[in-house]
Amino acid sequence: MNTCVGSSTLHTTNLILSPLVPSPSRQSIAITGAGIVSPLGLGWQANEQSLAADRIAFRPVDLFDTRELIAKTAGVVDLPAEKLFHRIPAHKQAFVDRGTHMLLLAIREALAQAGRQNMEDIDAMVIGTSAGAMPLGESYFEHAQQESGRVPSQLSRAEHYQPQRQMNNIAAEYDWRGPVIIVSNACASGANAIGWAADMIRSGRAKRVLAGGYDALARLVFAGFDSLHALAPSGIPRPFDAQRDGLALGEGAAVMLLEAEDARQSAALGDVSGYATATDLHHLTQPDPAGKAAIRTMTAACTQAGVSPSQIGYINSHGTGTPFNDVAEAAAIATWAGDAVAGIPVSSTKSAMGHLLGGAGAVEAVICLMALQGQWLPASLNVREVDPVVRFDLVRQFRRAALDYALTNSFGFGGTNATLVLQRRCA
Amino acid sequence: MNTRNICIRGVGAVSSAGWSAAAMHEAVLAGTPLPATPCARPGEGRSWPCASRLATAAPPEKIARHSRLRRSSAITRYSVAAALEALADAGHDPAAPPPGLGILFVMQNGCVNYTGRFYHEVLQNPAQASPLIFPETVFNAPASHIASFLGVDGAVSTLVGSSNAIMEALDTAAFWISSGIVEECLLIAAEECDWLSAEALTYYHPKLIASEGAGALLLSASGDGPKVSAVIGPLAYLSWQERCELLPELAAQTMAQFQGQATLINDRTGITKLDHAEAAAWSGGTWNTVLSPKYILGESMGASSSLQLVLGTLAARQTQQPVVISMPGTNTAAYACVVTP
Numbered sequence: 001m002n003t004c005v006g007s008s009t010l011h012t013t014n015l016i017l018s019p020l021v022p023s024p025s026r027q028s029i030a031i032t033g034a035g036i037v038s039p040l041g042l043g044w045q046a047n048e049q050s051l052a053a054d055r056i057a058f059r060p061v062d063l064f065d066t067r068e069l070i071a072k073t074a075g076v077v078d079l080p081a082e083k084l085f086h087r088i089p090a091h092k093q094a095f096v097d098r099g100t101h102m103l104l105l106a107i108r109e110a111l112a113q114a115g116r117q118n119m120e121d122i123d124a125m126v127i128g129t130s131a132g133a134m135p136l137g138e139s140y141f142e143h144a145q146q147e148s149g150r151v152p153s154q155l156s157r158a159e160h161y162q163p164q165r166q167m168n169n170i171a172a173e174y175d176w177r178g179p180v181i182i183v184s185n186a187c188a189s190g191a192n193a194i195g196w197a198a199d200m201i202r203s204g205r206a207k208r209v210l211a212g213g214y215d216a217l218a219r220l221v222f223a224g225f226d227s228l229h230a231l232a233p234s235g236i237p238r239p240f241d242a243q244r245d246g247l248a249l250g251e252g253a254a255v256m257l258l259e260a261e262d263a264r265q266s267a268a269l270g271d272v273s274g275y276a277t278a279t280d281l282h283h284l285t286q287p288d289p290a291g292k293a294a295i296r297t298m299t300a301a302c303t304q305a306g307v308s309p310s311q312i313g314y315i316n317s318h319g320t321g322t323p324f325n326d327v328a329e330a331a332a333i334a335t336w337a338g339d340a341v342a343g344i345p346v347s348s349t350k351s352a353m354g355h356l357l358g359g360a361g362a363v364e365a366v367i368c369l370m371a372l373q374g375q376w377l378p379a380s381l382n383v384r385e386v387d388p389v390v391r392f393d394l395v396r397q398f399r400r401a402a403l404d405y406a407l408t409n410s411f412g413f414g415g416t417n418a419t420l421v422l423q424r425r426c427a
Numbered sequence: 428m429n430t431r432n433i434c435i436r437g438v439g440a441v442s443s444a445g446w447s448a449a450a451m452h453e454a455v456l457a458g459t460p461l462p463a464t465p466c467a468r469p470g471e472g473r474s475w476p477c478a479s480r481l482a483t484a485a486p487p488e489k490i491a492r493h494s495r496l497r498r499s500s501a502i503t504r505y506s507v508a509a510a511l512e513a514l515a516d517a518g519h520d521p522a523a524p525p526p527g528l529g530i531l532f533v534m535q536n537g538c539v540n541y542t543g544r545f546y547h548e549v550l551q552n553p554a555q556a557s558p559l560i561f562p563e564t565v566f567n568a569p570a571s572h573i574a575s576f577l578g579v580d581g582a583v584s585t586l587v588g589s590s591n592a593i594m595e596a597l598d599t600a601a602f603w604i605s606s607g608i609v610e611e612c613l614l615i616a617a618e619e620c621d622w623l624s625a626e627a628l629t630y631y632h633p634k635l636i637a638s639e640g641a642g643a644l645l646l647s648a649s650g651d652g653p654k655v656s657a658v659i660g661p662l663a664y665l666s667w668q669e670r671c672e673l674l675p676e677l678a679a680q681t682m683a684q685f686q687g688q689a690t691l692i693n694d695r696t697g698i699t700k701l702d703h704a705e706a707a708a709w710s711g712g713t714w715n716t717v718l719s720p721k722y723i724l725g726e727s728m729g730a731s732s733s734l735q736l737v738l739g740t741l742a743a744r745q746t747q748q749p750v751v752i753s754m755p756g757t758n759t760a761a762y763a764c765v766v767t768p
Contacts, residue, residue: 068552068553068554069554130565130566132587137542138546140627141543141546141547142550144623144626145469145470145547148470148472148473148474149473149474149475150474154626154627154630155630155631158627158631162535162536162587162758163587163588164587164588164589164592164758164759165758167759168758168759171665172665175665177663177664177665178661178663179595179663179759179760180588180760181595182587182588182592183584183585183586184566184567184585184586184587185567185584185585186565186566186567192584196599199602199606200602203602203605203606205598205602219549220542220545220549220564223561224545224556224561224562225561226553226556227553227556227557227561228558228561228562229558277582277584278580278581278582279571279574279579279580279581279582280580281574281575281578281579281580284562284563284568284571284572285562293580412567413562413565413567413568414565414567414570414571414585415571415574415575415583416567416571416583
C-alpha cells in the first residue's frame with residue numbers, strides 16, 4: 001500500500017540507533033527540482049525513456065587516447081553544440097570544463113522544474129566531485145612538461161583546474177553570490193553532497209540548497225581505473241552477475257533543489273527523508289567483505305527516515321560490477337534487511353550508464369526520485385547468471401511497481417559510505 | 428554560521444618552520460621570512476625564477492608507524508603529525524583517540540606529487556602506470572589514511588576549496604558536534620608542494636613563494652581552550668574587484684564583535700599588489716600585534732587558513748586577548764573570525 005508524505009504513520013522498527021545520526025529527525029526536506037545529465041540523455045525525460053527501454057550507453061571513448069589501455073569504452077555524454085555559458089568571455093570559454101557544462105545543464109533543469117529562472121534566495125550550493133576539472137590539470141601538466149619557458153595560458157589552466165573556480169563560472173552565470181561547498185569523498189561525493197545539504201536545512205542553517213554531483217571523463221582517472229584492472233575488458237559492466245569482471249566508467253551530473261518544508265516555494269516532487277555516512281576502514285580501495293559500514297549507513301538512514309527495510313520499495317545499489325563491491329553490498333543488504341531481503345527490489349543503473357564517480361550518488365538519487373514519481377523500477381542490465389550471493393529481488397528488466405521509499409547506496413575509494421532514503425510525494 | 432563558542436581544545440601544525448605548532452608560532456613571532464630555496468624542475472630546467480619553502484624532514488618522533496602510511500603522500504604525513512599533536516595538546520592519548528571522533532579534511536590541490544607522478548606514467552606508457560599510486564591521487568586519500576590510523580569509522584569527509592574553505596568545514600564541525608553526530612572533531616587542512624604548484628603560483632605573481640604543511644584543530648562543544656566566538660562570512664564574490672570592494676565590510680563587521688585590544692592575523696603575502704585591499708580594510712583597527720604567517724612561511728594554499736587558526740589559538744592562549752583572523756580567500760568568499768581566550 002502506498003503511503004505518501006503527510007499521511008504515513010511512523011513505524012516502530014527494531015533497528016539499532018547508530019551513533020552516526022542524532023535521534024531521528026522527522027523534519028521533511030522537500031525536493032522541489034531535479035536535473036540530470038547522463039550518458040543515457042540530457043534531462044529527466046530522456047533518462048526516463050532510456051531506462052524504460054533498458055538501453056545501455058557504452059561506446060568507444062574519443063576524448064583521449066585509449067589505445068594502450070585494456071578498456072576502451074565508457075558512458076559518454078553528448079553535450080549540446082550551442083554555447084551554454086553566456087556570461088563567460090569568449091577567451092575564457094575554453095577553460096570551462098566539460099563537467100561544469102554538464103552541471104550547469106542539470107542545475108538549469110532543476111531550477112526550471114522548481115519554476116525558477118534564477119538562483120535568488122538559494123542559500124548555498126553543495127556539490128560533490130571526485131576529479132573536478134581534471135582535464136585542465138592534465139593540460140597544465142603537459143604544457144609545463146613541454147615548455148621550459150613561461151606559457152601565458154598556464155595561469156588560466158591553473159586557476160580553472162580548481163573546482164571552486166569552476167563553480168564560480170556557474171555562480172556568475174546566475175549572478176549569484178553564496179557559499180559553495182565542494183565535497184570530495186570519491187564515488188560517494190554526490191550522495192554526501194545531497195546529505196550534507198539536507199543536514200544544513202535540517203539544522204536550520206539554510207532554507208534552500210542546490211545539491212548534487214558531477215564528474216566528466218578524464219584521461220588520468222580512466223587510466224587509473226584501468227591500471228587497477230577495475231574496468232571490464234569487454235566494456236560491459238554486469239553488476240551482480242556471477243561472472244562480472246569490472247565496471248565501466250561514465251560521466252554526468254545531477255542536482256536537486258532541496259527546501260525546508262516551512263519555507264518551500266515550489267511544489268515538492270519528493271523528500272530526502274534519511275541520510276547517513278560512515279567510514280569503512282578495511283582498505284583504501286576495497287570494501288570490507290561483510291559490508292559493515294554499509295549496514296550502518298542503511299540502518300541509520302532508515303532510522304532517520306522512520307522506515308523499516310520492508311518499506312523500502314527500491315534500492316539503487318552502488319553496484320559497480322567489480323567482484324569485491326557486489327559481494328560486500330549484497331552481503332550488507334542481506335544482513336540489514338533480514339527476513340525482508342527477498343522482497344526488496346534492487347538494481348544497479350551503472351549497468352546502463354557506467355560509474356559516474358563523483359556524479360554517481362547524485363545521478364542515482366535523481367533516478368530514485370524519478371522511480372518514486374513514475375512508480376517504476378530501472379533494471380540491472382547485462383546479467384547472464386545471477387551471483388549466488390544475491391538474495392534480494394534483482395530487477396533485470398524495467399518494470400512498473402508501487403513504491404513509497406527508495407534507498408540509494410554510494411561507496412567510495414577511501415571507505416566513505418553514504419546512504420540516502422527518498423520518499424514519494426503524492427501528486 | 429553556527430560556530431559560536433565552539434571550543435578549540437588542541438592544535439597541531441607542520442609548516443616550513445618545522446613539525447610543531449610551537450615552531451610555527453616562534454617563527455611567525457620572529458617576523459623574518461624563512462629562507463626560500465629554488466624549486467627543482469625535471470627536464471631542461473626553467474627560464475624564470477621559482478622558489479619554495481618546504482617542510483623540513485620529519486623528526487623521527489613525528490613519523491607515525493602504520494601499514495596504511497607506508498606509501499602515503501607528504502600531505503598525509505603532515506596531516507597525521509598535526510592531528511596527533513592536536514590530540515595530545517587536548518590531553519588525549521594519541522595512541523587511544525577518544526570515541527566519537529569525527530574528521531573533516533580540507534585541501535585545495537591535494538596529493539599533487541603522486542598525481543603528477545601517475546600522470547607522467549600515463550603519458551609515458553599507460554599500460555605500465557602504477558596501480559599502487561593511482562588511489563593515492565584521490566582527494567580523500569589523506570582523510571582515509573588518517574581515519575584508518577586513528578580508527579575513526581564514523582563521520583569523515585573531505586572538502587576541496589580555496590585557502591579559507593576550512594571555514595566551511597568549521598561550520599559543519601559545529602553542526603556535527605551540536606547534533607551529536609560526533610563528540611569531538613578533528614579539523615585538518617593541508618597541502619603538499621611540487622614543482623607544478625610552485626610554478627602555478629608564479630603565474631599569479633612572480634614573487635609568490637609556495638609552501639606546504641598542515642594545521643589541525645581539535646574542536647568540541649565545551650572544555651578548556653580558546654573559543655571561536657564569532658565567524659563573519661561568507662561574503663561571496665565573483666571577481667578580484669568584488670573581493671577588494673567587500674573587504675572593508677568584512678573588517679567592519681568583525682571589529683564590531685569585540686572590544687579592547689586584539690591581535691590581528693592577516694593573509695599578507697608581502698606583495699603589495701596582492702595585499703593592499705586587505706591592508707586597507709583592516710587599517711582602522713587598533714592592534715596589539717599584527718602577525719602575517721603567509722609572509723613568513725610562504726603560500727601554503729589549502730593549508731594556509733588552518734595555520735592562521737592554529738596560530739590564533741596559540742596567540743589567544745598567550746596574550747589572553749581576542750585574536751582576529753582575516754581570511755579573504757581568492758576565489759569564492761571572504762571570511763574572518765574572532766578567537767577569544
